[in-house]
Structure formats: C-alpha cells, structure tokens
Amino acid sequence: xxxxxxxxxxxxxxxxxxxxxxxxxxxxxxxxxxxxxxxxxxxxxxxxxxxxxxxxxxxxxxxxxxxxxxxxxxxxxxxxxxxxxxxxxxxxxxxxxxxxxxxxxxxxxxxxxxxxxxxxxxxxxxxxxxxxxxxxxxxxxxxxxxxxxxxxxxxxxxxxxxxxxxxxxxxxxxxxxxxxxxxxxxxxxxxxxxxxxxxxxxxxxxxxxxxxxxxxxxxxxxxxxxxxxxxxxxxxxxxxxxxxxxxxxxxxxxxxxxxxxxxxxxxxxxxxxxxxxxxxxxxxxxxxxxxxxxxxxxxxxxxxxxxxxxxxxxxxxxxxxxxxxxxxxxxxxxxxxxxxxxxxxxxxxxxxxxxxxxxxxxxxxxxxxxxxxxxxxxxxxxxxxxxxxxxxxxxxxxxxxxxxxxxxxxxxxxxxxxxxxxxxxxxxxxxxxxxxxxxxxxxxxxxxxxxxxxxxxxxxxxxxxxxxxxxxxxxxxxxxxxxxxxxxxxxxxxxxxxxxxxxxxxxxxxxxxxxxxxxxxxxxxxxxxxxxxxxxxxxxxxxxxxxxxxxx
Numbered sequence: 001x002x003x004x005x006x007x008x009x010x011x012x013x014x015x016x017x018x019x020x021x022x023x024x025x026x027x028x029x030x031x032x033x034x035x036x037x038x039x040x041x042x043x044x045x046x047x048x049x050x051x052x053x054x055x056x057x058x059x060x061x062x063x064x065x066x067x068x069x070x071x072x073x074x075x076x077x078x079x080x081x082x083x084x085x086x087x088x089x090x091x092x093x094x095x096x097x098x099x100x101x102x103x104x105x106x107x108x109x110x111x112x113x114x115x116x117x118x119x120x121x122x123x124x125x126x127x128x129x130x131x132x133x134x135x136x137x138x139x140x141x142x143x144x145x146x147x148x149x150x151x152x153x154x155x156x157x158x159x160x161x162x163x164x165x166x167x168x169x170x171x172x173x174x175x176x177x178x179x180x181x182x183x184x185x186x187x188x189x190x191x192x193x194x195x196x197x198x199x200x201x202x203x204x205x206x207x208x209x210x211x212x213x214x215x216x217x218x219x220x221x222x223x224x225x226x227x228x229x230x231x232x233x234x235x236x237x238x239x240x241x242x243x244x245x246x247x248x249x250x251x252x253x254x255x256x257x258x259x260x261x262x263x264x265x266x267x268x269x270x271x272x273x274x275x276x277x278x279x280x281x282x283x284x285x286x287x288x289x290x291x292x293x294x295x296x297x298x299x300x301x302x303x304x305x306x307x308x309x310x311x312x313x314x315x316x317x318x319x320x321x322x323x324x325x326x327x328x329x330x331x332x333x334x335x336x337x338x339x340x341x342x343x344x345x346x347x348x349x350x351x352x353x354x355x356x357x358x359x360x361x362x363x364x365x366x367x368x369x370x371x372x373x374x375x376x377x378x379x380x381x382x383x384x385x386x387x388x389x390x391x392x393x394x395x396x397x398x399x400x401x402x403x404x405x406x407x408x409x410x411x412x413x414x415x416x417x418x419x420x421x422x423x424x425x426x427x428x429x430x431x432x433x434x435x436x437x438x439x440x441x442x443x444x445x446x447x448x449x450x451x452x453x454x455x456x457x458x459x460x461x462x463x464x465x466x467x468x469x470x471x472x473x474x475x476x477x478x479x480x481x482x483x484x485x486x487x488x489x490x491x492x493x494x495x496x497x498x499x500x501x502x503x504x505x506x507x508x509x510x511x512x513x514x515x516x517x518x519x520x521x522x523x524x525x526x527x528x529x530x531x532x533x534x535x536x537x538x539x540x541x542x543x544x545x546x547x548x549x550x551x552x
Contacts, residue, residue, distance in 0.1 A: 131184030433475030437521030
C-alpha cells in the first residue's frame with residue numbers, strides 16, 4: 001500500500017506540470033488566435049491620416065467563433081512543435097552550446113567586432129551624411145539653439161547632449177552640418193559599442209560561435225540599425241539604454257547576490273536606470289516594472305535592490321518634480337492623454353452616449369464639430385494639433401477631464417475599445433506596418449543650413465540612396481509576437497527567473513499602448529528590433545551559477 005501511494009504521488013506529480021503546460025499552451029494559442037482575428041477585422045486605409053469612414057473595424061459575426069476555434073487549434077499545434085525544438089535535450093539546444101567562441105583577449109576580440117561593425121556601416125554613414133534630422137530632431141535642435149522654450153516633451157537630457165555637440169562644433173569652428181555629424185557619428189560609435197558588448201556577453205555565456213557570428217551579421221546587414229544610429233532623435237539612445245539594462249538583468253539573474261558585491265556593477269545599475277528615465281518620458285515605467293520584477297523573482301535581493309533603486313528614485317523625483325516645475329520644464333499635459341482623446345473623439349464622431357454637461361466641458365477643449373471632422377482612428381495629432389484645441393484649458397482641468405473620460409466609458413465601452421484597437425493597431429497586429437515613424441532617413445527643411453551630402457557618391461561615385469529608399473524591415477506588431485513567443489518558451493520550460501530580462505521590452509510596449517499618439521511607429525518600440533536575437537536565444541541561454549568564460 002505504501003509503495004502504491006508513492007507511485008500514485010509520483011504519477012500525479014508528473015500529470016500536474018503537464019496539465020499546467022497544456023493550459024499555458026492553450027492560453028497563448030488563444031491569445032495569438034484573438035490577435036490574428038482582430039487584426040483581420042480591421043480595415044486600414046493604408047495611411048494614418050485617413051478619416052474614420054475609411055479606417056474601421058468590421059462587424060463580428062457568428063462565423064468568427066468557428067474561425068477563432070480553427071486558429072486556436074493551428075496555433076496550439078505550432079506552439080507544441082516549437083517547444084519540442086527548444087526542449088533542453090533537442091538538437092538545437094546541443095548545437096547552441098557546442099563549439100563556443102574562444103579568444104585569448106576580450107579587448108582584442110571586442111576591438112575586432114567593433115571595427116567590423118563600423119566598417120560595414122561606413123557606406124551608409126557616408127551616404128546619409130551628416131545624419132537624419134526629423135521633426136522631433138528639429139524641436140530638440142531649436143531648444144538647444146535657444147529659439148524655442150526648453151521643455152521635457154523632448155527630453156531635456158537629450159537636448160543638452162545635442163547642445164554639447166553644437167558647442168563643441170563652435171569651439172572647433174565647424175558648420176552646423178559638421179556639428180550634427182559629430183553627434184550622429186558619436187551615437188553610431190556608442191551603438192557599435194553596445195552590439196560589441198552583446199556579442200561578448202553571449203560568448204562569455206558559452207554560446208556557439210557560429211550563432212554569435214550570425215547574430216553579428218543581423219546587426220551588420222540590416223540597415224535599420226545604422227539608420228537609427230545616425231538619427232538625431234531620443235529613441236535610439238533610449239533603446240540602447242534599455243538593451244544595456246536587459247544584459248545587466250541577465251547578469252543579475254546569473255550572479256545573484258554576488259553581482260552587487262562590485263561597486264562598478266552597482267554604479268552601472270543605477271546609472272543606466274537613470275538614463276532610461278531621462279532619455280524618454282515613459283522610461284520611469286520601464287524602471288519601475290523591471291525593479292518590481294526583480295524584487296518578486298529574486299526575493300533575497302529585495303533589500304539591496306530597494307536600497308540602490310531608492311537612490312535613483314530620489315534623483316528622479318527631485319529633478320522631474322521641483323526642478324522641472326520651478327523652471328517651467330514640465331511636459332505639456334496633452335501628451336499624456338492621447339488615448340483618452342481618441343476614445344472621446346470616437347464616441348462623439350459615432351454619436352455615443354455622453355451627457356449634456358460633459359459635452360459642454362469637452363466642447364471647451366475642442367469644438368464638438370471639430371472632433372467629428374478631425375477624428376482619425378490611427379492618429380491623435382489631428383486632434384491635439386488642431387488650431388482650435390485649447391491646451392491651456394486641458395492643462396488646468398486635467399482631473400475633471402479624466403473624470404469625464406472615465407465616467408463615460410461604461411456606456412460607450414464598444415466605442416472606447418474600438419478606439420483603443422485602432423489607435424494601437426500596428427503595435428500588436430502580425431505582419432502590419434506603415435511608413436509613419438518607420439525607417440526615416442531624410443533631413444527636414446530647417447533654417448540652419450543642414451543639408452544631405454552623399455559623401456559616398458561624391459568621393460567614389462557609388463549611390464546607395466535608391467537602395468536605402470526601398471529597404472524594408474519587420475513591423476512593430478510582428479516584433480511583439482516574437483516577444484510573446486519568447487515569454488511562452490520561458491514559461492513552458494519553467495525558466496521563470498529569465499522572464500525578468502524581457503521586462504524592459506514589455507514595459508516599453510505597454511507604456512506605448514497606453515500613450516501612443518499614432519498606430520504605427522517602429523521608433524517607439526525600437527528596443528524590440530534591437531533585442532530580437534536575444535528574444536530567440538534567451539530560452540536556450542544558461543544563466544545559472546556555472547561560470548562560462550571563454551576569454552583569458
């Protein structure tokens with residue numbers, strides 16, 4: 001009887017994890033099926049500037065239930081197959097950990113990688129000289145030059161960095177174009193340094209050398225990365241900082257308590273966290289989310305994490321609070337209310353249920369007729385940049401605005417949901433993409449005499465501009481699916497601690513889903529493109545206490 005009981009417990013113990021895995025697979029299959037079905041229901045006119053009569057959601061019918069069921073089965077089979085490929089004793093796993101990189105000196109190895117990156121990117125750097133100057137770039141440039149009032153809508157830290165290079169250019173008697181090139185090339189060097197750190201990080205963890213080279217090739221021969229490297233825009237540095245914190249989180253998972261024994265590691269952790277916050281306004285949410293994840297996943301480190309993070313939080317609160325407020329540097333209120341404005345706009349456009357008093361209040365923000373005329377499902381700019389939009393009134397009545405928005409949600413839930421889906425369409429729909437905020441390589445008209453000079457064509461007669469204009473890349477929604485797939489594999493194989501590494505990506509995506517002003521923009525979630533190789537290999541990485549060190 002005792003032996004039978006033991007056998008029964010063992011049998012039951014094996015069944016429960018397997019059942020949990022089936023539930024997990026069904027849940028993710030249902031999520032992918034739902035996203036697929038919703039994406040196919042959206043009729044997109046091809047541009048974010050189209051009216052709501054051209055971009056809309058088709059009505060749901062009973063046949064959609066059968067479609068959902070079929071998709072669920074298809075995704076269940078697909079996910080089951082993928083888990084077999086990524087299981088611990090699979091051929092992929094054994095290939096992944098065999099024939100690792102070995103190099104006598106890490107500095108020499110890193111220098112070679114760094115040099116190869118710059119060499120492969122050089123034709124694009126010369127073609128796009130002095131860099132890419134976009135509308136947001138021009139606003140930062142104007143603030144750096146003093147022709148616009150400084151405010152944190154375009155992060156002040158980024159503006160100050162731009163100003164530093166402009167001042168350096170003045171000292172060196174350089175033109176504005178040459179000063180902009182100083183910035184873009186310096187940013188490119190830091191980008192190349194970040195990729196080099198990633199390749200070395202993988203090599204130290206014992207990753208197959210051919211896989212390391214393949215990942216390096218992804219960065220070398222996907223021009224999207226050099227396009228973003230030469231952009232004078234906050235998103236590149238913000239994404240690079242997010243990527244660095246992902247590597248740091250991986251090291252913390254691997255080293256546990258010993259990571260914080262090093263003062264350099266503590267300084268890196270605090271510094272990178274602060275830079276994430278000050279390079280983009282949603283950075284604070286990224287930091288809060290990964291700190292919370294660390295505290296939950298590694299409870300033994302909770303006191304240390306809270307101690308070190310308290311330093312960061314204190315600095316953040318002082319600067320973004322009294323310092324910004326007293327100097328009039330706060331971000332305009334309207335930038336935080338993109339989604340609520342879209343939801344109210346859709347409700348008015350479709351004659352939803354809103355009380356008379358609330359309509360009178362909304363009318364003071366923007367005339368109701370303008371809401372109906374200018375509401376565009378995939379772009380809030382048509383509302384917030386309308387000439388009749390009263391920014392001061394919204395700023396002075398933020399509390400009441402949120403109250404009116406929340407109060408009208410229950411009776412207009414279908415319109416609110418539709419507004420949300422259309423305003424975020426490109427960030428969750430597989431295979432969908434748009435040129436808006438995607439691969440911008442132009443220089444906007446400006447008063448500073450900054451113009452494109454194709455140095456590659458000028459010097460050796462080779463013109464890459466036609467190739468650059470035709471280059472394509474993955475959409476933001478597809479990258480999000482890769483993020484979900486990585487999470488699924490980690491959960492399926494019970495690698496719960498490693499999910500912390502994904503938190504910066506999820507935090508960026510979630511914050512964009514709440515506050516995005518447009519349905520498509522790769523630059524907002526560029527961290528997903530940057531971390532794509534890591535998403536694929538993280539389920540196979542060994543982040544345990546065993547030390548891999550292939551460098552002397």
